Amino acid sequence: MDMNVDGRLKNVFWADARSRASNEYFGEVDTFDTIYLTNRYEMSFAPFVGVNYHGQLILLGAGLIFNEDTETFTWLFQSWLNCMGDEAPKAIITDQDRAMKNANAITFVFSNTRHRFCLWHILKKVPEKFGSHGAYKDGLKSQLLKCVYDSQTIEEFEKCWEVMITIYNLKENAWLQSLYAARTYWAPVFLKEVFWAGMSTTQRSESMNAFFDGYVHARTNLKEFVDQFDNALKKKIENENAADFHSFNVTIPVVSISPLEKIF
Template identity: 70%
Template sequence: MPFAPFVGVNHHGQSILLGAGLISSEDTKTFVWLFQTWLKCMDGIVPRAIITDQDRAMKNVIAIVFPQSRHRFCLWHILNKVPEKLGSHSLYKSGIKTALMKYVYDTQSVEEFENCWEQLITTYNLHKNAWLKSLYDELEHWVPAFLRDIFWTGMSTTQRSESMNAFFDGYVHAKTNLKEFVDQFDNALKKKIENETTADFHSFSVSISYISRSPIEKRFQDLYMNAKFREIQQQITDIIDMDPKLFKHDEKIKTYHVEDEVRVEEFTKSVTHYVDFSEEDTTAKCSCELFQMRGYCVGTF
């Protein structure tokens, strides 16, 4: 029977198991039962965000059972199909692949992405490509520019779920019977709890030294566990060479351009962030929206 884990992220950035089910099939009826039963076990608390592959039945059921949740498709699974779906095009290696990846990862607004998408389709005459058309019909489910306003704990793929499956491979296998599965499932949960308890102890007993005089760094040390605080410190390190330039001053809002080096997969590229600073309430909003997506700010704040 297929093993269906519900995977989340804890306060240390560790993958945690929020529940699991053994299902007889992977159709709409089964998914309805699985999601409704899981929701009941979670005291009716609906997840704010869900990441799955592009399974049609699962997409339909999520819309029914979790209508308030933001549903996202695994970006890796989509982009992994690019060579298969577009590789036969004569300009695939000389332009299409690079342009598509750039538009997916670098655009910072819905309008910017849609303009770039139209440019891609027109430049390479891809109007009749059925796969791209199907992706366009569901942009809000996979394009990062459409998903920046939701907290994803840094996730854009189902990698954590697959890692959880790999974790359970050390405890169960295809020929494990039901009784053995229950025992081994319990052992696996105990191991996960042990990992979280160890990380809790480390955070409460080990203090990480500051790397700057920034009050923001101290504030985040008070709020975050050590593993996440180290991510904040990396952000602080990265902003040292940033040089914000005033782009425009509109009434009480100043807009700055900030050049930043970001790493996407194996590539490092320069990206321009747009930062709006309010002189009225001294708040700032960056176009990267890392605070909304990952829960921590960058130097532009």
């Protein structure tokens, strides 16, 4: 718990034994997002989310934070690090909009962690930024997506981006300039050498947020929040156990005549 000078609660972080154990196995890649509900105390819910060998979401710790500034994020990340035996994640994914607020904290606390921006959030803004452009549907959109998804080398990306900027006269576009300046944080071609556990977005965090929707809401008080949070985790453990049982007791039917597939 983090208190202010008057002894009032500012921020909270907690992780149970299961989250700590899960981090040993699956803590290589985290997604972190604070987009979820702000409760009646004006505190944002901030979960650290990973993925297990079933592809299921797992909670690696969570916080309720009063502010979204560098000082608060530094405290939260340091609390997480202390809890996890100083084992920092190898990679972390955050929302680009909040990245400037937590990037300094990530660099300070997780100095060797590779930081990535959520690609989905970035591309979601494309219609808003360029929907009114005359060539948006006639080539601009497809050219941008080609740069993002079809570039196999950094050189290809740079060339493709330059062509797009030149053809559509976008040299003065401030949003694209800022995006290009931060390209090593979001463009897949700059990130493919890092293990991401199949994740490129914070939608995993948002899916975890959605999981809690049946248990907590913006008017849940702090005592109820902790109890309901515990109930939600119990349900998640049931789902994990069911997936474990299924994987040990069900044989997946082969879809080809390949002997190799049958062996697997």
